Amino acid sequence: MSAGTNSRAAIWIVNGLLIGGAVLTLLPLLWMLSVSFMQPGEASHYPPPLLPAKATLANYRDLFERGGMGGYLLNSLLIAGTVTVLSLAFNLSAGYAFAKLRFAGRDRLFQLVLAALLIPLQIAMIPLFLLMKWLHLVNSYGGVIAPALATALGIYLVRQYARSIPDDLIEAARIDGAGEWTIFLSIVLPLLKPMIATLAVLTFLASWNDFMWPLIVLSDQARQTAPVGLASLAVSREHVQDYEFMMAGSVVTVLPVLLLFLVLQRQYLQGLLLGSVKG
Amino acid sequence: MNSQRSAWTFVAPALFVLGVFLVLPVCAALLLSLTDFDLYALANLDNMRFVGFGNYLDIFNTPLFWKALGNTVWFVVLSLPLSLAASLGAALLLNSPLARFKGFHRTALFAPVVTTVVAVAVIWRYLFHTRYGLINYGLSFLGIGPIDWLGDPHWAMPALALFAVWKNFGYNMIILLAGLQAIPQDLYEAACIDGASRRRQFWHITLPGLRPVLLLVAIITMAGYFQLFAEPYVMTRGDPLQSTVSVLYLMYEEGFKWWNLGRASAIAFILFALIFAITRLLLRLARARGETA
The missing domain is CATH 1.10.3720.10 (MetI-like)
Structure with missing residues (x-):
């Protein structure tokens, strides 16, 4: 195992974990933004929708x-x-x-x-x-x-x-x-x-x-x-x-x-x- | 003499505010906790009596107080290690020379800290929803059945702890990151020359170097988590089966729902005596270990 492949794997791990962490911290905030544009009742479905089918400002x-x-x-x-x-x-x-x-x-x-x-x-x-x-x-x-x-x-x-x-x-x-x-x-x-x-x-x-x-x-x-x-x-x-x-x-x-x-x-x-x- | 007087005009306004709105109320709280100040006293001060340590004895004989204390300690025990591990992990990743887009990642990981706790508690209340929540949806892919996060007395406090870790870990991450950057780089270089592995470098250079910062961060976080209030207020109202009633929540209800202001003051003092005692204990433990190390 050479040092080169080792550090390439390490780069993937470090950045993969960072991206994963950033997704976890931002997801609730992005989800909030997305749901705020949904039609009333739209979020209460299974599986939970991630994006509004037809964005609306009605909630605001x-x-x-x-x-x-x-x-x-x-x-x-x-x-x-x-x-x-x-x-x-x-x-x-x-x-x-x-x-x-x-x-x-x-x-x-x-x-x-x-x-x-x-x-x-x-x-x-x-x-x-x-x-x-x-x-x-x-x-x-x-x-x-x-x-x-x-x-x-x-x-x-x-x-x-x-x-x-x-x-x-x-x-x-x-x-x-x-x-x-x-x-x-x-x-x-x-x-x-x-x-x-x-x-x-x-x-x-x-x-x-x-x-x-x-x-x-x-x-x-x-x-x-x-x-x-x-x-x-x-x-x-x-x-x-x-x-x-x-x-x-x-x-x-x-x-x-x-x-x-x-x-x-x-x-x-x-x-x-x-x-x-x-x- | 003249310069003395003008110096006082600089400090007097701030000292007046701190004196009247902080020091005076804290002293008054101690006195208040020794009285039976209630709704009747609020109407007419003649209805107030001095009861000595009656409130404290009363509280210690109230099962709900012990329940609230147990809940709060459980919350701290769950969230403190998780929060410290998350902050340390994130700080180590951000400090790694291999990390890309550090500015973006730092901002993203820190963002929850500056958000309004009430607003994000509302979000998480829905994320934890048994049927339509994203969390149970995500867990379903791992084959984990729906958990009634906020409705099951066993899961409600862990749910609040998860939320609190998400909300707070970025704060400690920033402090630990600064701590990591303060560790002299030549220590690592010397260790490399000696052929020490990454893991040994972490245990023998990084962790000892971070110790004072970790202690500070642990104390700040512990004290903050003991003051749990807005989360149960918004997410559970202390339910189910009073499993998320925290000490501060109890104080709020006692004081501003039932207007037993004497008892509420006593609860506040007990909580802060506890935080103070734990802080002292942590400092003493750290000093003892520092001397043997």
Whole structure:
């Protein structure tokens, strides 16, 4: 057996396994897309059809006209968009200050932020609900947005990144008489651009996909997000057998985040790696 | 002094949010778990009483709690090794110099991670359908008879575990891939010169090099799987025969269906004490093995 045939077999095995794996991960998503274009009832046949016999947009029309999906998507967009923009402002300024500004108790406070990384959010949810009730934020966008405005992970990521900014740059601007916020906005922010993109895509996806807290705090249908609305359609007796209708619902819920990920994949994966080394 | 004050204007907004919406509620949860806070207390705080560890004792005497805990542990035991094996396998394949179209494969294998769990749970509920589901259809070619995945108490949790592995393994794959790329290439070159086989290289270079990353990934994944909630909520509602009621699902029902917020807080604390204890145990085991190795 020569080395040549050996490695040719290895090439086939490695790539065959990779293709097999990719098919297994993508198949459910492709099947979702295909079924969403089928006529109502078409998927409930044996053997299960893989492609629609006659593609239709009826499920999507139904979804927006009767299922109220348009409203859910708008709510999601509004909440995830607001959370992304505002939490960027909060996390960027705090992360930068922890990296570059001096103030009493800075290091002790940062230790606390790191400790907050370990707190599971579900512990906080029940008192948080009572707090929101007291603040009259139950059933409002504010109830979902407010707790997400700052995250320990975001502050940590910005701080790690901002530490690489040369002190001389900041010091020189100070000597020129620039205020701290001017320095931050005109010198530091442009340097943080890669981190801003990373944090934006991480935050938007996390906020869009969030389920448990929006489920708890948004009881009124008119305010619910796409995942919460989709879940209530999925468990309702009316739609449980409507494969095609529900698949259309999954498509419109998943597609925005999937596309955003495809466009900003590099930034997203970078954030994932930086966030995971926190240990 | 002035620079101190302006520094505070940078951190104050974020610290306020974390303090009010995270630290304060966590402290309140501990207190709440020691009270009988319920629907009546929700209407009027005077109806709340301090009950000490009453909720905890109550919970430990509730058969459904033990059932939920057993279900959750079973789910973790099923999905954690499967997920780690899938991530490691995929990372090794992607790291192989023989692999083609790495970018495409990486994206395809990672895609489920960024999808909305509710939306893909809806897909899998249909994939698992006994008569019309693709999974049973595929199994029929292997001569395996139709399995009532979500309707049979023995199969419901394994079904959720399969789904969870599909959904999550890409996350660890990316971290392990970075871990593999951090192993110095000259170690492999030296091993090649010494005539070590591929398998020996894997056991003596790759695995030891990955150990810290594997430990990290195992802990993150374990903690995440213990927080099982959306899957049973969408796919089974805890059925059949309560075989997919997870601890967090129980907490949700106790808190937001029956409004026993004191009891629900106690359930949350028990779950996280458990996750914390297992994390400590894993770290200690890893350290002990690290010292003997």
